Amino acid sequence: MKATSHHIRFILDNQWVELDFQQSENIRPSTTLLNYLRCLPSHKGVKEGCAEGDCGACTVVVAELNTNNELEYKALDSCLVFLPMIHGKQIITIENLEQHIGKEIQLHPVQQLMVENNGSQCGYCTPGIVMSLFALYKNHHKPEKEVIEDALTGNLCRCTGYKPIIEAAKHACIHQGKDHFSEKQQEIKQQLLNIKKDNTSILLYHSEQLYMLPQNLNDALKLKKQYPNAVLIAGATDTALRQTKKGEIIPQIIDLSQVEELKNIEITDKSVIIGSSLPLEKLKSGIEKSFPALFNILKVFGSLQIRNIATMGGNIGSASPIGDTLPFLFACKAVIKLQSFDTKRKIPIEDFIIGYRKTAIKTDELIVAIEIPFIPENVILKSYKVSNRKDLDISTVSVCFRLQLSNDKKVKEIIIVYGGMAVQTLRAKKTEAFLNGKTWNKQIVETAMEILYNEFTPISDARSDKEYRKLACRNLLMKFWDETK
Amino acid sequence: MNANENQIYHDSAIKHVSGKSVYINDMNAPSDMLHGKVVYSPYAHAKILSFNLEKALQVKGVHGILSYKDIPGANQMGPVFHDEPCLAENIVNFIGQAVFLIAAESKEIAAKAEKLIEIEYEPLIPITTIEEAIANNQLLSVPRIINRGNANDAMQKAKHVLKGILKTGAQEHWYLETQTSLCIPDEMNEMMVYSSTQNPNETQAIVAEVLGIPRNEVIVEIRRMGGAFGGKETQGNHTAAWAALLANYTKRPVKIHLFRDDDQVMTGKRHRFISDYEIGFDDEGMITAYKVNLNADAGATADLSMAILERAVLHADGSYFIPDISVIGKAWKTNLPSNTAFRGFGGPQGIAVIENAIDRMARFLKKDATEIRFRNFYGITDRNTTHYEEEVENNRLFTIFEQIIQSSDYHKRKKEIAEFNSKNEFYKKGMALTPVKFGISFTTAFLNQAGALVNIYQDGTVLVNHGGTEMGQGLHTKMQQIAALELGISHEYIKVNATNTSKVPNASATAASSGSDMNGMAVKNAIDIIKLRLIEIAIDEFNKKKHPNPSNAEDIVFHNNFIFDKLHPDRILPFKELVMMAYLQQKSLSSTGYYKTPNIHYNRDTGKGHPFHYYGFGMAVSEIQVDVLTGNHKILRTDILHDTGKSINEAIDIGQVEGGFIQGVGWCTTEDIKWDTNGKLLNHSPDTYKIPTVQDIPADFRTTLLKDAPNYNTIRQSKAVGEPPLMLAFSVWLAIKDAISAVGNHEIEPDFSLPATNEVILKSIEKIKLSGK
Secondary structure, eight states: OOEOOOOEEETTEEEEEEEEOTSSSOOOOOOOHHHHHHHHHTTTTSOSSSSSSSTTTTEEEEEEEEETOEEEEEEGGGGOBBGGGTTTTTOOGGGGEEEEEEEEEEOOOOHHHHHHOOSSSOOOHHHHHHHHHHHHHHHSSOHHHHHHHHHHOOOOOOSSSSSHHHHHHHGGGGGTTTSHHHHHHHHHHHHHHHHHHHHOOOEEEETTTEEEEEEHHHHHHHHHHHHHHHHEESTTHHHHHHHHHOOOOOOOOETTTTTTGOOOEEEEEEEEEEETTTHHHHHHHHTTTOHHHHHHHHHHHSSSHHHHEEEOHHHHHHHHTTTTTTTHHHHOEEEEEESSSSOOOEEHHHHHHEETEOEEEEEEEEEEEEEEEOOOEEEEEEEEEEOSSSSOOSSSSEEEEEEEOTTTEEEEEEEEEEESSSOOOOOOOHHHHTTTTOSHHHHHHHHHHHHHHHOOOOOSSSOOHHHHHHHHHHHHHHHHHHHOO | OTTTTGGGGOOHHHHHHHOOOOOOGOOOTTTOOEEEEEOOSSSEEEEEEEEEOOOTTTSSSEEEEGGGGSSOOOOOOOOSSSOOOOOOOOOSSSSSSEEEEEEEHHHHHHHHHHHHHHEEEEEEEEEESHHHHHHTTTTTTTOEEEESSSSHHHHHSSEEEEEEEEEEOBBOOOOOOOEEEEEEEOSOOOEEEEOOSSSSHHHHOOOOOOOOOOOOGEEEESSSSOOTTTTSSSSHHHHHHHHHHHHHHHOOEEEOOOOHHHHHHHHOOOEEEEEEEEHHHHTTEEEEEEEEEEEEEESSSOOHHHHHHHHHTTTTTTTBBOSSEEEEEEEOSSOOOOOOOOOTTTTHHHHHHHHHHHHHHHHHSOOOHHHHHHHHOOEEEEEEBBTTTTTOTOOHHHHHHHHHHHHHHHHHHHHHHHHHHOSSSSSEEEEEEEEEEEEESSSGGGGGEEEEEEEEEESSSSEESOOOOOOSOOOHHHHHHHHHHHHSOOOGGEEOOOTOOOOOOOSOOOOOOOHHHHHHHHHHHHHHHHHHHHHHHHHHHHHHHSSOOOOOOOGGGTTTEEEEEETTTEEEEEHHHHHHHHTTTTTOEEEEEEEETTTTEEEEETTTOOOEEEEEEEEEEEEEEEEEETOEEEEEEEEEEOOBBBBSSSHHHHHHHHHHHHHHHHTTTTTTOOOTTSSSSSSSTTTOOOOOOOGGGOOOOEEEOOOSOOOOOSSGGBOOOSSGGGGGGGHHHHHEEEEEEEEHTOSSSOOOOOOOHHHHHHHHHHHHHHHHO
16 A cells, blocks of 8 residues: 555534544544443533444434435434544534524424434433434435334334324425534535545554555455455444444444445446445435346335445354345346455355354455346346344245246246245255246245145244244245235 | 414424434444343352453454443343342342343444453252242342232122133343433533433433443433333333443443344343133123232343232223122242333233133123123223222223124124034134223322423423323323423424433332323423413503403403413414513523322222323224134234323324234233243244234224223323223234134133244144044
C-alpha cells in the first residue's frame, strides 16, 4: 500500500470527530457505535435493548454518499456497528432531531407526530423507533402501509401494540422529507466528498486489536495475504455478536465495507454479478423484477436496519445452515468469484459450502462477487421461508425450488434446496431423482412428499422440534406444486 | 381548566421522543461508580462443595467479590415467604441463581474476574417440568380450593361431559429496559437506591434486610421504568439488593444493569400451567358442572406464586355462571427461576381453560361457540354470583356483546369464512369472540391501600407524590390530570414526582391494575384536605366586604385556574394569588392523602368473600388465516370493545387495551419458552424468543371504548385497564383453533395448547388429516 492512515473521521453533532485508537484504553476499533455513543455525556438517548440487532432500541441514522455521490439516510442498529464502519459518514442520533430556534425547541415532524399519536408508553424503544421513522421520512414521501411496516419491523415495542406508531408514520411523511437536515445537506455532502476523495486505506492499531479498513480492492487483497488469519467482515451482523454476546475480542479484522469495487451490481446478458459487499437492501431494490424468488427472501431477511449493512458475501461466507439466501443461490447454480492477491477463481456455490459454517475459501482469498445466471423463461423458481415469527426471525426451514417442465407436463429438471434441515444447505437429491421425468401432478407430488419427509434428519432446537421441520419441509413441496400447477 | 384536560399526552411523551427521558442506566454516573456483576449458577440443581475467590480478587480493577458469607443482614429476598436466598449458600436450585457478586471498574474487568472464580458443584437431579414436580410431590404450599354446590353430583347428572387437559406456556416479560439498579452509599449506613421496581416499598424493605439496617436508612427512588408488566413487581428487588450489597461493601456507588440474555436466564416468567378439567352441559350448551385442577409451575421459590394461583382460581369461571363448580389450584416447585407476576397475574391461565372447554362444547354440539358463551354469561338479576359468592355487579357483558356482534358484522363474516373454507384446501380461516371479566383489587386485602403527598409551592405550582410507579402505563399522566381537575388548574402547573419511599411510605406495588384507582383516590384525598384550607381563606377574603349574602364553603368552586363563589361569580381569586395568601397566613400548602379500597375481604379457607371492588369487562372478535401446509397464521381483523368506565384519558386507555391485547397475542402465538431437561433456558435472547413485531398485529385493528359507562365509587368514575385486555387475545388463539378445526370440517377436536405456534398448529392439522384418512 502506498500510504496508510491511522484514524477514522465522522460527523457527529455537526462536528468532525477524529478517533485514533492507539492510546485509548476505553475504546478499541471494534467498540460498537452504541457503546461509543453511550460513553458520551450527551447521547444517552440511544438505548441498548439486546445487543444483537433484534430489537432496534439502539437505532441511529447514518447519512452517507451513494455511488452517485448523493446523500442517503439509512437506519442502522448501532449495537452491531464497529466504529470504523462509520468513517466518512454523518451519524444522526435521537438528540440531533429537534431544532433549537432561539429559546424554543421545535420537534422534528416524526417526533411531533409520535407525541400526537400517543406512540410512546414506557419510552425505552422510542428513540430507536423515532430514528427508524426519521429514515423513513427522508426516504419516502408517501409510504404505503407495507413500506411503513418494513421500516419498523426491526424495532420491537412491548407496550403500544404498534398501531399509534404506524399512524404517526403515515402522517409524518407528508413534508417531502424537508427538515433542518435538508438545509445543511449540501454542506455535509461536500464535507463527506472531501473525505471520500482520499482513497487511503486505514490501519487502526490498538493494544489488543488490529483493525484494517481498506479503501480499495487491491489493498484489501494485500492485507488478506499479509494477515491470513484476519477475520473478514463487511456488515459484521454475524461477527459482531462474537463480541457483543460472548465478549470475544477479535485480534485482527479486515473490514470490506468501504471497498467500492465490491459493492457493484452488474447485469450482463447471461447473469447478474453481485458485489460481495453490496448491502442486501440495495440488492433487494435491484433484483425485484429479475429475481422475484430472491426478492421474496430478502423481504423477510432480518430487518431494514440489518439489510442496510448485511451483505450476500457475509451470508455465504458464514455458511450457516440457515443462511437465508443460500437455497436460492444453490437453485440458481450461482458461482462464487474468489480472488487473492495472486489468483482469481470461480467455484459453484454447491462446491463452495462444504460443511457446518465451513467453506472452500483459502486464507488469502476474498469473496469478491456472486454470479447468478439468469433463469430461462420456462423455468420456475420459488423460495419459501418458514419461521416461528414471520419477520425478523431466523428460518426454521427454508427452501428454493427450481422446476422446468416439458410440454407434456413432465419434470424435465427439478432442483430442491433446503436450509435448516441439516448441518449445511442441502439439495433433496432423492426427491429430485424421484420427480425427474414424472408427470407434475398432485398424486406424484404426494408420493414425493413421503420421500422428502424421510430425506433429512434435522435437529430439535430452540426454534422448533425435528418433527415440525420434517413436516414443513415435506409440505412446502405441496405448496410449490399448488402455486405452479 | 382546559376543555381537553382529559386528552393530554403522556407526561413524558416529549422527553421520550427526544431521547431525554432518563432511565436508571442513563443517570449521570458518579465518577467513582463501579459496575456490579452477578455470577450465577450454571446448574439447575447442585450442591456447592467449595469455592475460592482469591485469583479473581487479584484482577486489577476488581473492588470486591461477595458470597453469601459477606451479607451483613439476612440472606433473604423472598417477598412473601422467606424462602429465597439473596446469594446461594450450599445449594443452587435453578440456572441463573445468584451465587457471587462482583464490583469492578468496568463490565469487562468484572467478566474477566468471573472466569477466575473457582467453584465446585455436585450436580443433583433437577425437576424441570410440572409433571415431574407432581410425581415427586413438590407441592409449594396448601392448595387453593373453591367449591360451590356439588360438582361431582352435578357432573354425574350432566347430559354431556367433556374431559381434557390444557397446557398454557410461560411468557418472558421482555420489558425493553432490563433489570437495573444504582445504589449510592451515603453517610454511615444510609443507602440511596435507584431501582427499576414496581414496588419501591418492598425494595426498600429487602435492601434494609440484606444490609441489616432499619428501613429508615434506605431510600428507594424510581422515576420511570422502561416497561415492567409484572416482571419488576418482586424481581426488581433482587437487582437492587445485589447492587446495595456491593455498594455497602465497597462504599462506592454501584450499578447493575443486567445484560439481556442474563435477564432472560435469571428472572422468572409467567407461570406455566397444566390444567385438567371436566365440564358438564346440556343439549343447548348450558354449563351445569365444571371441575378444574389448575397446576402452576412456581419455579424454585414461592415469590408471588400463591397469589397468582389464587387469582387463577378466582378466574376459573371466566365470564360464566356455573352452578356447581369445583376449582383446585396447586403450585409446584421446580428447578427453574421463580415464576412471577405478569400482566393478568394468573387470571389468563384460569380463563384459558374454560374458554377452551366452551370451544370444545361448541364443536361437540355443532353450535357456534359464541352462542354458547352468550348463553352462559353471568346474569344481571339472577345467575349473577361467582363461585366465591361475590355478586357480579354492573355486569356489562350483554351490552358489550350486543354492540360488538353488530360492529364486527359477526354473523355475516362467519358465513363468509365457512364459504372460504369450503373452497380452499391450503388456507383456512377462523374466527372467535371471547369475553373478559376481570376482578379489580389485590386479592390480599390489606394491599388495597395507597398514599400521596401533594405540595403546593408559593408560585402556585404543584408537586404530586404518590406511591405508584410509572412503567409506561401513563399513571403519572392520570395523576397529573386528577390533580388538575380537582384543583381546577391547568395540568401544566402540575408535576408528578419520581416515586420515592421517603415521600410516600408503605405503598403497595403498582400492580393488579389498581395504580390509577388507588393512587388517584389518595391524591384526591390530599388535595381535598388542602382545598378545605384554601376555601377557608377564600371565604374570609370574600366575606371581608360584609356582603348581605356571605359566601359559604359549599359554594366555592375551583375552576379554570380560579377559585370563586358559584352563587356570586364576581367573588373570585386567581389560584396563584390564593396560594400566596395561604402562605402569608401561615397555612400549610402540603398534605398527605390516603385511600383504602372499601369492602374488600376474602376468606382463603372457605374460598368465599368479596375480593374485588368491581370487574373490568371487554370483548374481542378476531379473524385469522392459517396456512395449512406450514402452520403459519396471520390476523386478518380484530374488533375490540372494552369497558374503561368514564375514561380519565382515552388515548392512554386505548394504548393499554391495544398494547395488552398484542402482548396477549404474543403469549398465545409466537412466544414459546423451552427449557431442556437440564433446566437450561433455550430461548434466552430475542434471537429465538419472538415477541410480536409491527407485522404481527391485525391487518385491520379496531379498538373502541365502551361509551356512557361510568363506574361507581372509583376515581372520577373510571375503571382499571392495565391487565384485562391481555385476555382478549384468546379471540386470536381460539380463532386459530377454529381454522384448524375447519381442516376436519369441524368434526374432529383439534389437539391444541397455548401458545399456538406454527409447530402446534401444523402438528394439529396433520393429526386431523391422518384421522380423516
